[in-house]
Amino acid sequence: MTMIRALSLSVATLVTVAGPSDSACRHVDHDGQAYAVCEVHAGEDLRMWLTAPDGQPVGSFARLRDLAASEGRKVVFAMNAGMFHPDLSPVGLFVAQGVEESTLVTAAGPGNFGMRPNGVFCVSGEGFAVMESRAFSAAGRSCDYATQSGPMLVIDGAFHPRFLADSTSRHIRNGVGVSADEQVAWFAISDAAVTFWEFASLFRDGLGVPNALYLDGSISRLYAPELGREDLGFPMGPMVALLAPEG
Numbered sequence: 001m002t003m004i005r006a007l008s009l010s011v012a013t014l015v016t017v018a019g020p021s022d023s024a025c026r027h028v029d030h031d032g033q034a035y036a037v038c039e040v041h042a043g044e045d046l047r048m049w050l051t052a053p054d055g056q057p058v059g060s061f062a063r064l065r066d067l068a069a070s071e072g073r074k075v076v077f078a079m080n081a082g083m084f085h086p087d088l089s090p091v092g093l094f095v096a097q098g099v100e101e102s103t104l105v106t107a108a109g110p111g112n113f114g115m116r117p118n119g120v121f122c123v124s125g126e127g128f129a130v131m132e133s134r135a136f137s138a139a140g141r142s143c144d145y146a147t148q149s150g151p152m153l154v155i156d157g158a159f160h161p162r163f164l165a166d167s168t169s170r171h172i173r174n175g176v177g178v179s180a181d182e183q184v185a186w187f188a189i190s191d192a193a194v195t196f197w198e199f200a201s202l203f204r205d206g207l208g209v210p211n212a213l214y215l216d217g218s219i220s221r222l223y224a225p226e227l228g229r230e231d232l233g234f235p236m237g238p239m240v241a242l243l244a245p246e247g
Helices: 061-069 133-139 196-206
Strands: 016-018 025-030 033-041 045-049 073-080 094-096 099-102 119-124 127-132 145-149 152-155 174-178 184-190 211-216 222-224 239-245
Touching: 025 196, 033 073, 033 196, 033 222, 045 094, 045 119, 045 145, 061 073, 061 239, 073 184, 073 211, 119 133, 119 211, 127 133, 127 152, 127 174, 127 211, 145 211, 152 174, 152 196, 174 196, 184 196, 196 211
Parallel strands: none
Antiparallel strands: 016 025, 025 033, 033 184, 045 239, 073 222, 073 239, 094 099, 094 145, 119 127, 119 145, 152 211, 174 184, 174 211
């Protein structure tokens, strides 16, 4: 299935933002394309899910909300968090609550996932990281939550070497980028079909992040009640969500 150069410009000078500045999610316009962007800070309750306590895939935003409610928490936003097989199992590395549920894949392969360099998004007590997969393996970094996907969108401030400015391949796309100090993560999804080049530009030139990772394409979906969004579709594999106390 569908399967460092840190910039000094502030987000406020690079994108047009609608909505309160302290919102987790907001509408962003960059270079003529519209996106929804959700911001998370280190120490907030960001988690990833694959299976529910009953052993079945979580699969949907509705079930994710039920799981959060069972803890007295609400879902601030959620989106798909990496590529998956028809049985909803992850294509590459997946870690939840410190437990590795699927192993890292470092070999080149078909499709977007295998378009090396691909990468890993990691959540730990120190913050966030987006790292190229082989560098992640060599670093031996410990993650409370992690997902592997590909391709990398931005690598140390440079676009993925296979991206083309004049590409005609357009899809709805979602991804994640991390600040140079690893204390902020931005999750983004395009409102309309965009190229890899355009999407990478949102992260590097619009959000000023040195490293960003593509999560998926046509199946990409967002739940963001403050934006009035609950995208519908087939069951999903890995998901990522920001939780907050209910009420």
